[in-house]
Amino acid sequence: MSGPDSRNSIDSTNIQNSPYDSVQTEENSRAVSVCMLKGGVGKSTIAVNLARQLAAHDDNVLLIDLDPNGHASVGLGFDDQYHNTEETIGDVFFDDADPNSVIYDTGYEFDILPSSEDLEQVEREIVVGDVFQPSALLKREVVDPLLGDTYDYIVTDSPAYRSRLTDNALVATANLVLPLAPGNEAVAGLERTIERQISPLRQHMDVDVLALVPNMLSGRIDQQTQDRQLLERLNSHNTLQNRIPNFARITEWEAVDAGDLKPSPGVRDRTSITKAYGERKPLLDYDPDCDQLQCFNELAHIVEAGEVVRHV
Numbered sequence: 380m381s382g383p384d385s386r387n388s389i390d391s392t393n394i395q396n397s398p399y400d401s402v403q404t405e406e407n408s409r410a411v412s413v414c415m416l417k418g419g420v421g422k423s424t425i426a427v428n429l430a431r432q433l434a435a436h437d438d439n440v441l442l443i444d445l446d447p448n449g450h451a452s453v454g455l456g457f458d459d460q461y462h463n464t465e466e467t468i469g470d471v472f473f474d475d476a477d478p479n480s481v482i483y484d485t486g487y488e489f490d491i492l493p494s495s496e497d498l499e500q501v502e503r504e505i506v507v508g509d510v511f512q513p514s515a516l517l518k519r520e521v522v523d524p525l526l527g528d529t530y531d532y533i534v535t536d537s538p539a540y541r542s543r544l545t546d547n548a549l550v551a552t553a554n555l556v557l558p559l560a561p562g563n564e565a566v567a568g569l570e571r572t573i574e575r576q577i578s579p580l581r582q583h584m585d586v587d588v589l590a591l592v593p594n595m596l597s598g599r600i601d602q603q604t605q606d607r608q609l610l611e612r613l614n615s616h617n618t619l620q621n622r623i624p625n626f627a628r629i630t631e632w633e634a635v636d637a638g639d640l641k642p643s644p645g646v647r648d649r650t651s652i653t654k655a656y657g658e659r660k661p662l663l664d665y666d667p668d669c670d671q672l673q674c675f676n677e678l679a680h681i682v683e684a685g686e687v688v689r690h691v
Contacts, residue, residue, distance in 0.1 A: 399683075399688050402684040411552050412549055412555050413537065417571070420558045422558055426444075431489060433489070434489040441489065441529075441532075442536070443536070444492065445494065455487070464497040490530075515551075555589060556590050557592065592645075614627075626673060646671055
């Protein structure tokens, strides 16, 4: 595990008079899943940078990559572990292996349990094998033993499709961050996630959506662009108001139309984010001056607080 001496207090996104300043989080520990039943919404980017910002707050953090595509793992330089299938999370699930045997220090103040090429085979074994409570494997074998004692926060990057792996992530964490990207299917993906994943689980357990994250925005919002349509849908939805982070909240559309709203809401598409992935680094370590770090920083505060906190 990344030790305290390897950490620093880098937090270039601190904002004076933040509404989260008054929230007591010292005794909290929480697991959270970054998930959406739609590809191409930037789940892995959100998961990696959320984990990094939590670590920048001096929290002990584990990132679990449950996506068979392994974007988060490869994006942090764990290509060898992804292609090496000799010891994976499957051994933890089925062979009583110690989860610490497949956990690595990223070198960026948090740890990772990487994905592997055989994760789809692991999923098939969950489906067809004689497994007790197959949707609770991650909770039973990894999250419960480590959360609170070893790690303050555990972040999972989930597959973009309904699967036993996704179910395991939701059961293990019960707290969700849902990214959405502009496009005709943006809200449809959210509705599928709620209908097919969240609602069925809520019949058996509490599942909380901590934040809805408009991600990968690049267009103007003072015109009828897909970016504006996404922000309008989220900010006008009565039941979603308290799930919209402050960095994506819009209450005065007149200011938007006049071009007076600064900074632009949502996680904006920046070259630095793409280049950070290519350099196998979180954004904070690749470009500590990137303006989008304030968004990831608020997401970390939301996870710590367990909710979005507004200015009084």
